[in-house]
Amino acid sequence: LKNARSSGKLRLQKWYTATAERDKKKMVRELMQIVLARKPKMCSFLEWRDLKIVYKRYASLYFCCAIEEQDNELITLEVIHRFVELLDKYFGSVCELDIIFNFEKAYFILDEFLMGGEIQDTSKKSVLKAIEQADLLQEEDESPRSVLEEMGLA
Amino acid sequence: MPAPIRLRELIRTIRTARTQAEEREMIQKECAAIRSSFREEDNTYRCRNVAKLLYMHMLGYPAHFGQLECLKLIASQKFTDKRIGYLGAMLLLDERQDVHLLMTNCIKNDLNHSTQYVQGLALCTLGCMGSSEMCRDLAGEVEKLLKTSNSYLRKKAALCAVHVIRKVPELMEMFLPATKNLLSEKNHGVLHTSVVLLTEMCERSPDMLAHFRKLVPQLVRILKNLIMSGYSPEHDVSGISDPFLQVRILRLLRILGKGDDDSSEAMNDILAQVATNTETSKNVGNAILYETVLTIMDIKSESGLRVLAINILGRFLLNNDKNIRYVALTSLLKTVQTDHNAVQRHRSTIVDCLKDLDVSIKRRAMELSFALVNGNNIRGMMKELLYFLDSCDPEFKADCASGVFLAAEKYAPSKRWHIDTIMRVLTTAGSYVRDDSVPNLIQLITNSVEMHAYTVQRLYKALLDDISQQPLVQVASWCIGEYGDLLISGQCEEEEPIQVTEDEVLDVLEGLLVSNLSSPVTRGYSLTAIMKLSTRFSSVNRIKKVVSIYGSSIDVELQQRAVEYNALFKKYDHMRPALLERMPIMEKTASNGPTEIVQTNGEAEPSVVEPKHPPPVGQPASQGNDLLDLLGGNDVPVIPTTMPTKPASAGGELLDLLGDLSLGLSLMAFYLFDLSKTVNFLSIGIPPMTAYNKNGLKIDFTFERANPNPNVAVITIHASNSTEADMTDFVFQAAVPKTFQLQLLSPSSNVVPALNQGTVTQVIRVLNQQKQQLRMRIKLTYIHKGSAVQDLAEVNNFPPQSWQ
Numbered sequence: 001l002k003n004a005r006s007s008g009k010l011r012l013q014k015w016y017t018a019t020a021e022r023d024k025k026k027m028v029r030e031l032m033q034i035v036l037a038r039k040p041k042m043c044s045f046l047e048w049r050d051l052k053i054v055y056k057r058y059a060s061l062y063f064c065c066a067i068e069e070q071d072n073e074l075i076t077l078e079v080i081h082r083f084v085e086l087l088d089k090y091f092g093s094v095c096e097l098d099i100i101f102n103f104e105k106a107y108f109i110l111d112e113f114l115m116g117g118e119i120q121d122t123s124k125k126s127v128l129k130a131i132e133q134a135d136l137l138q139e140e141d142e143s144p145r146s147v148l149e150e151m152g153l154a
Numbered sequence: 155m156p157a158p159i160r161l162r163e164l165i166r167t168i169r170t171a172r173t174q175a176e177e178r179e180m181i182q183k184e185c186a187a188i189r190s191s192f193r194e195e196d197n198t199y200r201c202r203n204v205a206k207l208l209y210m211h212m213l214g215y216p217a218h219f220g221q222l223e224c225l226k227l228i229a230s231q232k233f234t235d236k237r238i239g240y241l242g243a244m245l246l247l248d249e250r251q252d253v254h255l256l257m258t259n260c261i262k263n264d265l266n267h268s269t270q271y272v273q274g275l276a277l278c279t280l281g282c283m284g285s286s287e288m289c290r291d292l293a294g295e296v297e298k299l300l301k302t303s304n305s306y307l308r309k310k311a312a313l314c315a316v317h318v319i320r321k322v323p324e325l326m327e328m329f330l331p332a333t334k335n336l337l338s339e340k341n342h343g344v345l346h347t348s349v350v351l352l353t354e355m356c357e358r359s360p361d362m363l364a365h366f367r368k369l370v371p372q373l374v375r376i377l378k379n380l381i382m383s384g385y386s387p388e389h390d391v392s393g394i395s396d397p398f399l400q401v402r403i404l405r406l407l408r409i410l411g412k413g414d415d416d417s418s419e420a421m422n423d424i425l426a427q428v429a430t431n432t433e434t435s436k437n438v439g440n441a442i443l444y445e446t447v448l449t450i451m452d453i454k455s456e457s458g459l460r461v462l463a464i465n466i467l468g469r470f471l472l473n474n475d476k477n478i479r480y481v482a483l484t485s486l487l488k489t490v491q492t493d494h495n496a497v498q499r500h501r502s503t504i505v506d507c508l509k510d511l512d513v514s515i516k517r518r519a520m521e522l523s524f525a526l527v528n529g530n531n532i533r534g535m536m537k538e539l540l541y542f543l544d545s546c547d548p549e550f551k552a553d554c555a556s557g558v559f560l561a562a563e564k565y566a567p568s569k570r571w572h573i574d575t576i577m578r579v580l581t582t583a584g585s586y587v588r589d590d591s592v593p594n595l596i597q598l599i600t601n602s603v604e605m606h607a608y609t610v611q612r613l614y615k616a617l618l619d620d621i622s623q624q625p626l627v628q629v630a631s632w633c634i635g636e637y638g639d640l641l642i643s644g645q646c647e648e649e650e651p652i653q654v655t656e657d658e659v660l661d662v663l664e665g666l667l668v669s670n671l672s673s674p675v676t677r678g679y680s681l682t683a684i685m686k687l688s689t690r691f692s693s694v695n696r697i698k699k700v701v702s703i704y705g706s707s708i709d710v711e712l713q714q715r716a717v718e719y720n721a722l723f724k725k726y727d728h729m730r731p732a733l734l735e736r737m738p739i740m741e742k743t744a745s746n747g748p749t750e751i752v753q754t755n756g757e758a759e760p761s762v763v764e765p766k767h768p769p770p771v772g773q774p775a776s777q778g779n780d781l782l783d784l785l786g787g788n789d790v791p792v793i794p795t796t797m798p799t800k801p802a803s804a805g806g807e808l809l810d811l812l813g814d815l816s817l818g819l820s821l822m823a824f825y826l827f828d829l830s831k832t833v834n835f836l837s838i839g840i841p842p843m844t845a846y847n848k849n850g851l852k853i854d855f856t857f858e859r860a861n862p863n864p865n866v867a868v869i870t871i872h873a874s875n876s877t878e879a880d881m882t883d884f885v886f887q888a889a890v891p892k893t894f895q896l897q898l899l900s901p902s903s904n905v906v907p908a909l910n911q912g913t914v915t916q917v918i919r920v921l922n923q924q925k926q927q928l929r930m931r932i933k934l935t936y937i938h939k940g941s942a943v944q945d946l947a948e949v950n951n952f953p954p955q956s957w958q
Contacts, residue, residue, distance in 0.1 A: 010212060010213075010214075011212075012212075013212070014282075016282060018248040018249050018250060018283065018285075019248075020250065025214065041476070041511060041512070042476070042511075042512045042513070042514075043476035043477045043479070043480045043512050043514060043515065044476075044477050045477060045480055045481075045514065046514060047514070072401055072405075072441060072444060072445050072448075073477070073480075073481060074437055074440055074441035074444050074477065074478070074481060075397065075398065075401045075441040075442075075444075075445070077437055077441070077477070078391065078397060078398070078437065078438055078441055079398070082391075082398075100165065100169075101162055101165055101166075103208075103209060103212065104161075104205055104208065104238065104241060107241055107245075108237065108241070111241075111244075111278050111282075112274075112278075115277075115278055115281045115282060115310060115313040115314070115317075116281050116282055116313050116314075116316055116317045116320075118313055118316065118347065118350045119346055119347075119398055120309055120310060120313060120343060120346075120347060121309060121342070121343035121346070122342045122343065122346050122389055122396050122398045122399055123342055123343065123388045123389055124388070125388050126343060126388075130271070130274070130306065133271060134233070134237070134271045134274075137233040137269070137271055138233055138234045138237065140233075141232045141233050141234045141235075
């Protein structure tokens, strides 16, 4: 699972294993407590249940990733960083509000970057280009309608 | 109906809510609006409404009524609808809802859509939340896309295949042909996802693993190119070319090289190259090095490479970055067993990490430190570890204390050092010491015979200072009870003997009894200790008084003991000295873990001694006094007890009862014990028998059934010697017919004292599944009056109850 949150509010969450809604909520609450309690000087890894949690703080947002025993913690930090870079490039100096008001876009980026918990493409350029193109497709959808609306014919 | 408000507006509105209640109200209002909009089957605004629903869902509000709407969006032709629809499906649906299966057809169509971004959406959704049924239905489509030349789709298809395989492992085979030339791709996205796919397949199937081993040279080549090639801006991270791909390849190599000499050899060079050439200034480089180290340690690498790996970890330990240090400690912990000497070289750095501020690092450093303790470094290490114990957080103290005890036991350079270390732990972290350490410590103390005086003196002094730490108090009271005479006599050799009077000692022990700080267990210990001193001190009257006071104590345990001890004073005074005699040295047959439990009586704890009487006893005893009555009925000299030889580890319950463990030499003494166990035993009533009686050596057998298996007969042999000379090096062996199974436990000793002054006991367990008549052949060897004696005998006179 992967989530981004700030001061106790969840902004994004992605689960790659089927989990009951109730359990998800419980786990998120637990994790939030543990991670928010960490002091700034502590290391970015902690053990939780039978998983390892890798977290990194960017301004007011905490990004957390739960990985398995055999996964590489240090590279996970890089994965988190890459995701933040993608957001940053897309939104232009991303801040928390961007993610709040455009959460669906943040999800689109995440889903273009990772699938099933694994990286789809290691090239930043590639991921961003795909998002751009998809956004264009979306605009093509919408523009005819808005023209008609303007004309009062919709 | 006015157009539903836009997503952004809703978000803005909700954020203005000042209280949770206000927010809930807004949400409910909007949900109602959305619901009616859904009911009207409004196509135009469905997308907007679902998006809003997803936002509210993220805030924690229920959104299940939107599930079907997501499906409708997915089925729509508009890309925008599909995008939100699939997102909604991933957030709101999973395999638990039956509804999700309705998606299957849509996904199938979209997998074949003309627009690759739609195909991408479908692949992504399937790859993130597809259920096994969906995967089964759509695997064929995924496989097709895995072979396409469109790298955008190919990379997604690969990861989707990974998910399919995770959900339905049997389908793995069908993806095999498509993997053929995955690695010849230039596109890094495809390469990366392909390596992930190959890794997944190899992890799941040994056949696949064997099949893909031939890819090792190709993987090595790709990795080499990554390292050697110049700057590639697209994949560069802090000067390193595509670290994600590098790490993934290293991991796959690890799996392929494990246990295989040829593959491991083929990758030796590249691993060495990566290990030496990677930039370590940033986290990225270290991430790669970390993965490299993991790989080197797992495959059959040559020793030079392994040393290189451990040195990298050693360097990590000196890194300023906590994360790196943490990762190093974790890896070292994994390798300390196999590459012990190499890790030892970094011992001082590891010990320094004990002082780190981070909790996780401290814990790892502690575990590693204990793993590195050996006979050579014990003194130095223990100093550091004790210092750590003093200053560490409470959550560590129990583990650290246990670790110290274990290490001390294994490597103590001298008995005095050992006792001192134990004392140090008890006084500094006494309240955190585990309960089961107390019996172990007592056993250690009894075994250090020459240190008894020193030990009891130190413990006494510690008690004077502080009686709040229960394990310390328990061990101390036990020792004072046992060795109080040494304390009074001022015999200590190791340090300045203190002058203590009997009254002072009794004051201290009585103080424990009345103190609020003492737990009930501790009180039990002190009462028993006081009782024992009645044979070692002369102030018997004072002791008698104390004991009788507690005969009416509210605490049942205390009361029972006091009553029994009282009875000892009154009716059985002649037995008292024997009963309260000094404990023998206990044999420890196992230090931890499950121990041989002889008489279980259906309970999990090893039971304490139960006296067995040669004459069958029919009456069940119900209270403490009753049992003593039974004993009192015989004028026979104190009946030899048969003690099952039990290892010393076990819960504090054993010690609770008496503060004694019964092991080792059989004593001419009874131990008071938990009567419920006696009752059980007495009701069995299989008569004992004499198995052998020749040349002054008599061997009696007494019986019991072992719970829970009634086919197992537990026989205790009692060997006694009526001649004037001891029989030494006494060994008892037994053999049974083939239909039986025999298990012989350790004997209590191998000296049978002369003139019936004691017996050697040993327990035999016989499994008699076919319920045949029990027969046994025994062989006895011993040395008597300087000459070796050996004898064989058949034992046929087993009472029928013992095998029926």
